[in-house]
Each structure stands twice: as C-alpha cells, then as structure tokens.
Amino acid sequence: MTAAVTELLAACRAYLESQDDPTARDFTTAIDWTMPARTLEPAGLSCLGHLDRAVGLAPAAERPLVELLARYRNEWRWGQTYSEADFGQHFMDNYGWVELFGTRGHFANDQLAAGFLLLGPGITYPDHHHIAEELYVPLTGGTEWRKGESGFVARRAGEIIYHPSNVSHAMRTGVEPLVALYVWRGGPLAQKSTIGVGG
C-alpha cells in the first residue's frame, strides 16, 4: 500500500464527513473505513492533463482533495467504462475515473464504491443510468447536470447531487474541466451504466 492512496482515502473521508447534508450523511455513515488496500497497477489516461486546471478551479474546501488527486495522478489506476463506439473518440480523450474503494478500487469494499470522475472542457456525458444509487459532489464548478426528465441545471462545487437507482442523469462541462467525487451503493458496484433515458 502506498502512502498516497492512504492519504487520499483519509482526505475523502474528511471531506465527506464534513458535509452538512442528510443524503451525504446517510451515505457516509454507511461506509466502514477499515477497508483493506489492494495492490493495483497504475494506469494513466490522456485526460489527466486537465487535473492541473481543476486544482486551480477548486474552492478552498474542495482543493485539498483535488490537489492530492492531481499530485499523485501517476499512482492511480485510471479507467474508462465506455468505448469509442459509445460516445466517440473526443469523449474518450477527455474522460476518465479512478475508483478509490469498491469491488475493483484501491481499497476493497463490496458494500459501497467511491471514486473520482474527470471530464475535460466541452464534454457532454449523455444520459445514463445504473442500478446503484449514487451521490455526486462536484469538486469544481461551472458544469451543468440533469436528472430524470429535467433540464440541465448549473451546479456549484460542493453541491450534493443524488441519483436514485435507475434514474437517468447526464452532465456537461463548459469551458472548464470537471472533477467530481462519486459514491455508489446498493447495486452491482462495477456495472457499466446503461446509456439512454430509462428507469
């Protein structure tokens, strides 16, 4: 286990536990933080260059988490669930995530999963849904999110966004990248999202 991943887990815990929000509290109190580390081979992605800008965008409360994510970027196992056939090459060049804990993350947890989503500027992550319910906290602002049948809504850094099981959601970046923290629970934790409006 590296010191970096332990530090990131501690920062993630501190950030989630600092949220004064009933939904966030409901997710956070369900997490058993004594989870064993996994040895994962690091893997990079082309989108990681956006992390530097994301550090500059993150407000004071969110910055320590984004800064850690960026500083040790080469130690994380970055991944992509989709392929070029799903959303095109431009999306793939500007999209990635790392699972901090979960069924395949840097720490083993089969009850909940959590990690970070990174999107470059000018990207639309189209409607998708999954069985697990999901908590999202954007760590940078200036992005728009939609849930169910609603239109896109601007979301600030630090807002708590809740997606119930199988409710479709989408997000799009403007001129800046997005880093968001996500937590999944109550479903297959490594499921590839179903693309399209559904539920």
Ligand SMILES: [Fe+2]
């Ligand atoms: Fe989701």
